[in-house]
Structures are given as C-alpha cells and as structure tokens.
Amino acid sequence: MELLVVLAIIATLLSLAAPRYMGSVNKAKEAVLRENLFSMREAIDKHFSDTGKYPASLNDLVTKRYMRRIPLDPIADSTTTWIVVPPADPQKGNVFDVKSGALGRSRDGDAFKDW
Numbered sequence: 338m339e340l341l342v343v344l345a346i347i348a349t350l351l352s353l354a355a356p357r358y359m360g361s362v363n364k365a366k367e368a369v370l371r372e373n374l375f376s377m378r379e380a381i382d383k384h385f386s387d388t389g390k391y392p393a394s395l396n397d398l399v400t401k402r403y404m405r406r407i408p409l410d411p412i413a414d415s416t417t418t419w420i421v422v423p424p425a426d427p428q429k430g431n432v433f434d435v436k437s438g439a440l441g442r443s444r445d446g447d448a449f450k451d452w
Contacts, residue, residue, distance in 0.1 A: 366411040367443055373408035374452060377419075377435050380404045391430030395419060398432075412439035412449055420450065 377395070380403040384392050398404045407416045418438030423431055439449040 363444065369409075369411040370437055370439075370449065370452065373410070374435065374437065376404070376408060381432055381435070385430075389429075391424055392432045393430060395421065395432060395435065410437050410439055412437060412441065 377398070380398045381391060384390075384398060384401065384403050392398055392401070392403075395407050399406055407419070409416050410418050415438075420436040420438045421432050422434035422436060424433035437449040437452055442448050443452075
C-alpha cells in the first residue's frame with residue numbers, strides 16, 4: 338500500500354514537471370535559432386564590408402573564415418535547411434540574408450521562416 342502511495346505521488350510530480358520541461362526545451366531552441374541567425378547575418382555583413390560583395394554561398398563564409406562552420410538550425414535539426422535570400426542587385430553576390438527553413442511557428446505565433 339505504501340508503495341502505491343509513493344508511486345502516485347511520483348506520478349503526480351512528473352505530470353506537473355513534464356510540461357514545464359518541454360516548454361523550456363522549446364524556448365531554448367528558439368533562443369539558439371535567434372542567436373545563430375544573428376551570427377550568420379553578422380558574418381554576411383562583415384564579408385560585404387571587407388569585399389564589397391555578398392558571399393556566393395554560406396560555405397564561402399566558412400572557407401573565408403568568417404565563421405568556423407555553418408550553424409545548426411535547432412528547430413529543423415539540420416545545417417542544410419537555411420533559406421538564402423539574394424540581394425536586389427545580383428551583381429553584388431548571392432547571399433544577402435538568411436532565414437530558417439524550419440516548419441511551424443514559434444511560441445509567439447510567428448513563422449520561423451519569417452525571422
């Protein structure tokens with residue numbers, strides 16, 4: 338009987354803690370996504386400042402050592418889902434901005450692809 342009471346108490350505590358845990362995991366992923374987007378955009382801007390052109394691809398940022406590696410999109414869990422936005426003038430390069438290719442919406446209701 339005592340064992341059943343203990344198990345019921347543990348189950349109640351877990352039912353309270355599990356939703357908070359999942360919420361904090363999603364919040365952390367969104368924070369990492371914002372930081373990765375900021376880092377890539379900063380590297381693109383530095384590349385443009387140094388060369389007068391935007392990079393031809395995200396890999397150029399790595400080969401020219403503006404970044405150590407292409408960051409992970411934590412929502413899509415991939416480095417290949419980034420959406421590259423070209424500049425208005427194609428003579429200036431290919432990568433003006435970068436956006437997440439992750440499907441879905443953030444906790445605020447905004448689509449990840451609009452960040």
